Amino acid sequence: xxxxxxxxxxxxxxxxxxxxxxxxxxxxxxxxxxxxxxxxxxxxxxxxxxxxxxxxxxxxxxxxxxxxxxxxxxxxxxxxxxxxxxxxxxxxxxxxxxxxxxxxxxxxxxxxxxxxxxxxxxxxxxxxxxxxxxxxxxxxxxxxxxxxxxxxxxxxxxxxxxxxxxxxxxxxxxxxxxxxxxxxxxxxxxxxxxxxxxxxxxxxxxxxxxxxxxxxxxxxxxxxxxxxxxxxxxxxxxxxxxxxxxxxxxxxxxxxxxxxxxxxxxxxxxxxxxxxxxxxxxxxxxxxxxxxxxxxxxxxxxxxxxxxxxxxxxxxxxxxxxxxxxxxxxxxxxxxxxxxxxxxxxxxxxxxxxxxxxxxxxxxxxxxxxxxxxxxxxxxxxxx
Amino acid sequence: xxxxxxxxxxxxxxxxxxxxxxxxxxxxxxxxxxxxxxxxxxxxxxxxxxxxxxxxxxxxxxxxxxxxxxxxxxxxxxxxxxxxxxxxxxxxxxxxxxxxxxxxxxxxxxxxxxxxxxxxxxxxxxxxxxxxxxxxxxxxxxxxxxxxxxxxxxxxxxxxxxxxxxxxxxxxxxxxxxxxxxxxxxxxxxxxxxxxxxxxxxxxxxxxxxxxxxxxxxxxxxxxxxxxxxxxxxxxxxxxxxxxxxxxxxxxxxxxxxxxxxxxxxxxxxxxxxxxxxxxxxxxxxxxxxxxxxxxxxxxxxxxxxxxxxxxxxxxxxxxxxxxxxxxxxxxxxxxxxxxxxxxxxxxxxxxxxxxxxxxxxxxxxxxxxxxxxxxxxxxxxxx
Numbered sequence: 001x002x003x004x005x006x007x008x009x010x011x012x013x014x015x016x017x018x019x020x021x022x023x024x025x026x027x028x029x030x031x032x033x034x035x036x037x038x039x040x041x042x043x044x045x046x047x048x049x050x051x052x053x054x055x056x057x058x059x060x061x062x063x064x065x066x067x068x069x070x071x072x073x074x075x076x077x078x079x080x081x082x083x084x085x086x087x088x089x090x091x092x093x094x095x096x097x098x099x100x101x102x103x104x105x106x107x108x109x110x111x112x113x114x115x116x117x118x119x120x121x122x123x124x125x126x127x128x129x130x131x132x133x134x135x136x137x138x139x140x141x142x143x144x145x146x147x148x149x150x151x152x153x154x155x156x157x158x159x160x161x162x163x164x165x166x167x168x169x170x171x172x173x174x175x176x177x178x179x180x181x182x183x184x185x186x187x188x189x190x191x192x193x194x195x196x197x198x199x200x201x202x203x204x205x206x207x208x209x210x211x212x213x214x215x216x217x218x219x220x221x222x223x224x225x226x227x228x229x230x231x232x233x234x235x236x237x238x239x240x241x242x243x244x245x246x247x248x249x250x251x252x253x254x255x256x257x258x259x260x261x262x263x264x265x266x267x268x269x270x271x272x273x274x275x276x277x278x279x280x281x282x283x284x285x286x287x288x289x290x291x292x293x294x295x296x297x298x299x300x301x302x303x304x305x306x307x308x309x310x311x312x313x314x315x316x317x318x319x320x321x322x323x324x325x326x327x328x329x330x331x332x333x334x335x336x337x338x339x340x341x342x343x344x345x346x347x348x349x350x351x352x353x354x355x356x357x358x359x360x361x362x363x364x365x366x367x368x369x370x371x372x373x374x375x376x377x378x379x380x381x382x383x384x
Numbered sequence: 385x386x387x388x389x390x391x392x393x394x395x396x397x398x399x400x401x402x403x404x405x406x407x408x409x410x411x412x413x414x415x416x417x418x419x420x421x422x423x424x425x426x427x428x429x430x431x432x433x434x435x436x437x438x439x440x441x442x443x444x445x446x447x448x449x450x451x452x453x454x455x456x457x458x459x460x461x462x463x464x465x466x467x468x469x470x471x472x473x474x475x476x477x478x479x480x481x482x483x484x485x486x487x488x489x490x491x492x493x494x495x496x497x498x499x500x501x502x503x504x505x506x507x508x509x510x511x512x513x514x515x516x517x518x519x520x521x522x523x524x525x526x527x528x529x530x531x532x533x534x535x536x537x538x539x540x541x542x543x544x545x546x547x548x549x550x551x552x553x554x555x556x557x558x559x560x561x562x563x564x565x566x567x568x569x570x571x572x573x574x575x576x577x578x579x580x581x582x583x584x585x586x587x588x589x590x591x592x593x594x595x596x597x598x599x600x601x602x603x604x605x606x607x608x609x610x611x612x613x614x615x616x617x618x619x620x621x622x623x624x625x626x627x628x629x630x631x632x633x634x635x636x637x638x639x640x641x642x643x644x645x646x647x648x649x650x651x652x653x654x655x656x657x658x659x660x661x662x663x664x665x666x667x668x669x670x671x672x673x674x675x676x677x678x679x680x681x682x683x684x685x686x687x688x689x690x691x692x693x694x695x696x697x698x699x700x701x702x703x704x705x706x707x708x709x710x711x712x713x714x715x716x717x718x719x720x721x722x723x724x725x726x727x728x729x730x731x732x733x734x735x736x737x738x739x740x741x742x743x744x745x746x747x748x749x750x751x752x753x754x755x756x757x758x759x760x761x762x763x764x765x766x767x768x
Contacts, residue, residue, distance in 0.1 A: 081446055182760065
């Protein structure tokens with residue numbers, strides 16, 4: 001098995017790109033990443049995407065993006081695992097190089113969500129849940145997360161405002177990210193006064209739907225320095241699953257898929273949570289940050305929120321999370337999010353995060369979650 | 385890179401399964417394949433599917449099928465490359481084992497198409513074409529293939545009935561396939577009298593939409609004999625792409641993606657078309673059989689139809705194709721088709737094809753096509 005590194009990164013700003021089609025966004029990120037890696041050709045393209053069929057009446061994105069990007073002929077496929085599509089695509093690209101099937105590949109995430117009315121987007125997102133047990137009953141994703149948050153508060157005795165720092169931290173970090181959708185700081189007062197969406201979730205617990213594309217270029221570590229002075233080694237990649245429906249979980253407040261995925265990644269890298277210098281969590285809603293921190297071993301059960309309350313999640317904290325704004329403030333173009341996380345971890349490990357730089361960051365982790373925890377892709381990257 | 389073999393196969397009958405949901409069909413094929421391979425656990429599941437979002441309002445099939453099949457926790461993702469999804473999924477599963485990331489994985493294809501009215505299915509299938517350049521103009525897949533067939537007839541001087549033997553051969557072979565949707569022989573007279581769909585394509589040029597699921601279990605060749613007496617070695621797997629839109633092709637009558645894909649597969653296996661004992665073509669329409677035979681080197685350009693006219697495509701012919709009925713008569717559950725082809729090639733190489741057995745079959749090839757040729761996955765299997 002060959003060792004694999006990221007040799008280039010690219011991303012588009014996250015936002016409402018009404019002037020750009022899906023294929024144009026994809027090309028922008030791919031071209032930026034190829035330029036960053038100083039490559040003019042790639043052997044394969046693995047595209048994480050969830051909703052192109054439902055929201056743009058277009059499937060077959062692998063070939064579409066390859067051709068639109070001037071790469072006609074290359075191997076190209078779409079990978080779908082709901083909002084975990086990007087992180088899942090990384091593992092596929094990794095396997096292609098690890099197994100010697102390819103030498104240089106691109107892993108991309110792309111999503112175009114804002115051209116359709118929001119009720120259609122809400123319905124489309126519900127396809128990540130169990131169509132028979134959840135979506136058919138009218139349960140939306142904000143509803144699912146509201147159930148989780150309410151149960152968590154009840155079980156562990158928290159108040160709604162105890163979650164505020166997850167959002168405040170994300171927005172504070174987004175201020176210095178030129179690609180972020182909402183680079184505005186928010187206050188605890190604003191959080192407390194935000195409009196309710198689905199009790200107890202308010203607008204500032206929730207990540208925004210968005211358009212965007214991000215891309216990483218992979219090559220064998222052995223030759224990575226031929227392309228870049230700052231290769232980022234992929235120390236581990238793991239995907240694990242759980243039931244789609246909350247009702248089928250053994251314990252709704254425990255992300256079993258997250259735990260399996262993190263444990264596999266730690267084992268592959270030979271490290272533990274104490275070795276991780278920053279952790280990009282999948283903060284689609286503030287409750288998911290808490291659950292992800294707990295499943296990955298950064299906090300005991302019921303204590304993920306304490307890390308935020310105690311101010312441990314900031315850039316200079318014990319467990320820096322959402323260092324470039326997270327899903328909350330960078331934005332959440334669902335199938336692209338997992339690759340945005342990887343790009344951001346790479347920026348940190350390359351020491352290019354500017355005002356947001358985590359001091360001496362050597363090991364970074366990203367956890368990308370599909371649905372309410374049914375697919376979890378965990379990746380550990382290392383500065384070499 | 386580890387050598388990889390198929391150690392088990394499973395399939396559901398192809399047809400209109402109004403009494404079974406997508407997840408039930410998937411489980412049926414997966415359970416059959418795991419039983420055939422005598423395994424009770426797999427490390428990963430790679431699901432080829434194109435239309436679950438559009439036709440069953442369900443994405444996130446990897447986790448869904450894993451959980452429904454009693455395999456909660458394992459790695460699982462969906463692979464999409466239009467009608468080439470199944471063949472593409474095979475390459476992903478192959479890479480996982482070749483690269484040493486997994487030891488035993490399942491590659492599945494599943495599609496549920498018949499619960500929705502046919503105009504919705506036609507629209508959904510058009511998502512394999514270019515949404516901006518083709519689908520938006522009202523071009524359907526039968527329309528695209530009619531353009532290709534008409535051009536082919538014009539360019540090379542054939543009549544419509546010259547294509548008849550592709551359909552007649554497929555139906556003749558389906559008679560002995562208990563999993564086929566239309567196991568009825570047809571005559572040249574019936575072909576000539578079939579109702580037109582889109583001139584020059586008639587009903588008997590066209591494969592039927594269908595429900596179905598097929599599955600293969602993969603393991604390293606080195607340990608394959610621990611599971612089965614008849615492992616089938618994967619000698620080659622390749623994916624290549626072309627433009628989605630016909631108008632962007634360099635030459636509409638040449639499947640460039642098919643040619644690249646076949647050449648890569650031949651190079652990987654160290655063989656040529658003359659070594660292939662049977663060839664499962666992607667006969668979504670009769671014209672695609674001709675184009676696939678030409679792109680893969682079994683006939684010169686414009687002469688693919690001659691192989692059918694000369695009776696060379698039968699079980700005992702020079703190039704046996706659609707040996708279990710093909711897309712035409714076995715049926716075409718789009719995202720599952722590529723895996724059905726692999727199951728059928730494996731049946732031939734295991735010597736279990738009964739009345740349809742290709743004598744002394746040692747090397748078999750399958751070519752799975754997405755759209756009108758934008759994704760082509762070619763796989764070469766070998767009896768060992």
